[in-house]
Amino acid sequence: MYRCFITGITGMVGSHLADYLLENTDWEIWGMLRWRSPLDNIEHLLGKVNDRDRIHLVYADLNDQTSLRNALIRSKPDYVFHLAAQSYPRTSFDSPIDTYNTNILGTARLLEEIRSQDLDPWVHVCASSEVFGRVSEDKLPIDEECSFHPASPYAISKVGTDLVGRFHAEAYNQKIITTRMFTHTGPRRGDVFAESTFAKQIAMIEEGQIEPEIKVGNLDSLRTYSDVRDAVRAYHMMLTVEPEIGSYYNIGGSHVCKISDVLNTLLDKSTKKNISIQIDPERIRPIDADLQIPDTTKFTKKTGWEPEISFDQTMTDLLDYWREKVSKGKMYLTR
Numbered sequence: 001m002y003r004c005f006i007t008g009i010t011g012m013v014g015s016h017l018a019d020y021l022l023e024n025t026d027w028e029i030w031g032m033l034r035w036r037s038p039l040d041n042i043e044h045l046l047g048k049v050n051d052r053d054r055i056h057l058v059y060a061d062l063n064d065q066t067s068l069r070n071a072l073i074r075s076k077p078d079y080v081f082h083l084a085a086q087s088y089p090r091t092s093f094d095s096p097i098d099t100y101n102t103n104i105l106g107t108a109r110l111l112e113e114i115r116s117q118d119l120d121p122w123v124h125v126c127a128s129s130e131v132f133g134r135v136s137e138d139k140l141p142i143d144e145e146c147s148f149h150p151a152s153p154y155a156i157s158k159v160g161t162d163l164v165g166r167f168h169a170e171a172y173n174q175k176i177i178t179t180r181m182f183t184h185t186g187p188r189r190g191d192v193f194a195e196s197t198f199a200k201q202i203a204m205i206e207e208g209q210i211e212p213e214i215k216v217g218n219l220d221s222l223r224t225y226s227d228v229r230d231a232v233r234a235y236h237m238m239l240t241v242e243p244e245i246g247s248y249y250n251i252g253g254s255h256v257c258k259i260s261d262v263l264n265t266l267l268d269k270s271t272k273k274n275i276s277i278q279i280d281p282e283r284i285r286p287i288d289a290d291l292q293i294p295d296t297t298k299f300t301k302k303t304g305w306e307p308e309i310s311f312d313q314t315m316t317d318l319l320d321y322w323r324e325k326v327s328k329g330k331m332y333l334t335r
Helices: 012-024 040-050 065-075 089-094 096-116 153-172 194-206 228-240 259-268 297-303 311-326
Strands: 003-007 028-033 055-059 079-082 122-126 176-181 213-216 222-227 248-251 255-258 276-279
Touching: 003 012, 003 065, 012 028, 012 040, 012 228, 028 065, 040 055, 055 065, 065 096, 079 096, 079 228, 089 096, 089 153, 096 122, 096 153, 122 153, 122 228, 153 176, 176 228, 194 213, 194 259, 194 311, 213 259, 222 228, 222 259, 222 311, 228 248, 228 297, 248 297, 255 259, 259 311
Parallel strands: 003 028, 003 079, 028 055, 079 122, 122 176, 176 248, 213 276
Antiparallel strands: 222 255
């Protein structure tokens, strides 16, 4: 039985990856979380954790070398999915140093610990499509060799993450593959991201918790959407379908639209009509990555992966996720 180590298991992607691996493999899963991490996204797995039924939790922090060492000693992984990060672009403008430290140095700490312990797992280092930043129209769709032009401290940190991973593969022959995943969403999406805060606010309006007004930021950015459940399937295939050391891939969906189209899709699904829209200056980034259209040919040819879940289904599931949470009477920030 293979053993895998997931950093960031309590996040949207990490929790869905755990679900996928439990259902589709016989692997033993070791999930890394911080001492203060909320367990909401893996609440449905806690029974299996308590029973030590193929899934285990280990406390560690990317900024604490000793805890990483101990986590790797316990887990002894054959596969590592490095998903943990300070992952909020807007937050990174307020906390750039923490973002750089966690995402760049945290990745370096993890890879150095793997190397120092003579472990030999296949490692997925998760960068981001944000590394490409502000891309001109003549460079669309964005392939793997497109130059980096990061548009936030978060994006800069993911450039560092990308390069650290590729360096360790080339210099030390560590079995590392790097991804630049384009926008992926669905149930459990953090509420600081546009489509999730839209869905949350709509759910709160439907429950009568707030006035029928949605606060929004930049609605003109162009994004390409995929479902998180398709994304984790891609990650598993990447490490198991003839993986190549040092390879790097753009991965993304096929539904291209503006943020305004996402908002309208969610509003069309609401039981409440005549919801007004208010531009909130605090939600506007100083600069934005406004043209995000990937060329995923390289990854598709390598693995055969294709997105399966429709954008409409993803938005339905996201809105229903927030409806269920809000219906329990708990109040949420409208951020």
